[in-house]
Amino acid sequence: METTTPWYLKKKTLYFFCILTPPIGYLVLLMNLKKFEQTQKIEYLSIATIMMGIWLLKFLPEKLNTYVWAIIITFLVGSAIIKFSRRSKDTYK
Secondary structure (H helix, E strand, O other): OOOOOOHHHOHHHHHHHHHHOHHHHHHHHHHOHHHOOHHHHHHHHHHHHHHHHHHHHOOOOHHHHHHHHHHHHHHHHHHHHHHHHHHHHHHOO
């Protein structure tokens, strides 16, 4: 007997749920975590978590929303600077 993947666990469908409807995508992922391999779990949960965070920002007041985006951008830029400095430090050794 051949087992097939249900339509809601196929890659394109999961990306659709996670990107366009994050609460539904998160729910589908959490209900079916045991059916994925470890790398798939990390990939899907990362996308779902990022999109859910952005989706939740819509419900914050505008002033707080601006601060949260500023913090996110600061962390991303800081992370890039740290990676760049570590990489350049390793090349000089």
